[in-house]
Amino acid sequence: MLFKKYLAIAPGIILTFVLYTLSQGLNNIIGIELLGYDKSPISTAMIAILMGIVLGNIFQMREGFLLGIDFTQKYILKLGIICLGIQLKPFEFLKFGSIAIPLIIVCIISVLIVVKLLIKKLKISTRMAYLISIGSTVCGTTAIMATAPVIKANKSEVAYAIANITVFGIISMLIYPYFANIYFNGDPLFVGLFLGTAIHETSQVAAAGLIYDQQFNSPETLNIATITKLIRNTFLVIMIPLFAYLYNRNTTKNKNYSILNIFPYFVLGFIAMIVFRNTGDQIFLSESLGQIWKDTVSNIKDSAKIFLSMAMAAIGLSTNLKDIKVMGYKPFIVGFIAMITVGLVSIITMQLFTNLY
Incomplete structure (x- = not known):
């Protein structure tokens, strides 16, 4: 019986993996071969969802694929989010944490307030507003994908929010390095903090930091931007349960509603992976074991990217462009x-901190 269940979901899972493989190959061709980067600044996950949308709207998905596609969205997605925890090293964050953490908190609160005001004026769905908010303030596509299941967002809302974040993330990735250099007079600390807080995706932050490094010879800026972004990513652990509670509290009629009923327990796996990473870094210090540990961490990081890209492909395959069209332009205004x-x-807060200290 269990074998039949696995057999039923296999075609859909294999299809999403094939799309991931194609997306990775296309990403390498565009980012490395054509643009000349050592590491592509383009997100494989972004290409995966675009390919999925194209195929999903050209061809009608057969029943044999739908079960696996749905399984990938629900479970492989969560597995990918758990594996993401392996890249976070909180002990490295202490150097910039005293500045970055308050800055990130102020940015998150400000965007949440602005979006809350906008949804009343523009009358977009609460779910869409939450997805755009967490995508803009925490870690882009990953945050949207992680939040969607706990607020019961539908596939079209997820795809629209991801498109929203992708468009504006790419715009900021290309413009902000040059703007920040002028505005902050080339100060690597402030430029790095700005890039790490104002750009949505981790890959986009890394690309912006790389652009800055290559244009203005400042590897320190790239390091600060990356660390700031990883600190920002850890807020996913707080924001997902918070959004889950706020959304479900407002939609349930049960006065005895508890966050335990909707708590996304895969977040605990995410936290456990962070602890696992940092414990391993402390234990495996010898050269022989150290190399094995580094390989293990690298493999888990790669697995996270594969799982999330597969989930993105699955979302794309099950997205109907007609549903997105019905949503209109208003969510893009919110995203902008x-x-x-x-x-x-980010700029105003850093200026205040500078004046205070």
Whole structure:
């Protein structure tokens, strides 16, 4: 019986893996061969969802694929999010944490307030607003994908929010390095903090930091931007349960509602992976074991990217463009204002901190 169940979901899972493989190959061709980067600044997951959307809207998915596609969205997605925890090294964050953490908190709160005001004016769905908010303030596509299941967002809302974050993330990735250099007079600390807080995706932050490094010869800026972004990513652990509670509290009629009923327990796996990483870093210090540990960490990081890209492909395959069209342009207005807000708040907050200290 169990074998039949696995057999039923296999075609859909294999299809998403094939799309991931194609996306990775296309990503390497565009980012490395054509653009000349050592590491592509383009997200494989972004290409995967675009390919999925194209195929899903050209061809009608057969029943034999739908079960596996649905399984990938629900479970392989969560497995990928858990594996993401392996890349976080909180002990490295202490150097910049005293500045970065307050800055990130202010940015998150500011965007949440602005989006809350906008949804009343523009009348977009609460689920869409939450997805755009967490995508803009925490870690882009990953945050959207992690939040969607706990607020019961539908596939079209997820795809729209991801498209929203992708468009404005790419715009900021290309513009902000040059703007930050002018505005902050080339100060690597402030430029790095700005890039790490104002750009959505981790890959986009890394690309912006790399652009800055190559244009203005500042590897320190790339390091600060990356560390700031990884600190920002850890807020996923707080924001997902918070959004889950706020959304379900407002939609349930049960006065005895508890966060335990909707708590996304895969977040605990994410935290456990962070602990696992840092414990391993402390234990495996010898050269022989150290290399094995580094390989293990690298393999888990690669697995996270594969699982998340497969989930993105699955979302794309099950997305109907007609449903997105029905949503209209208003969520994109929210996304644009969220991008501007997080950038302005980042600048203003850093100026305040500079004046205080």
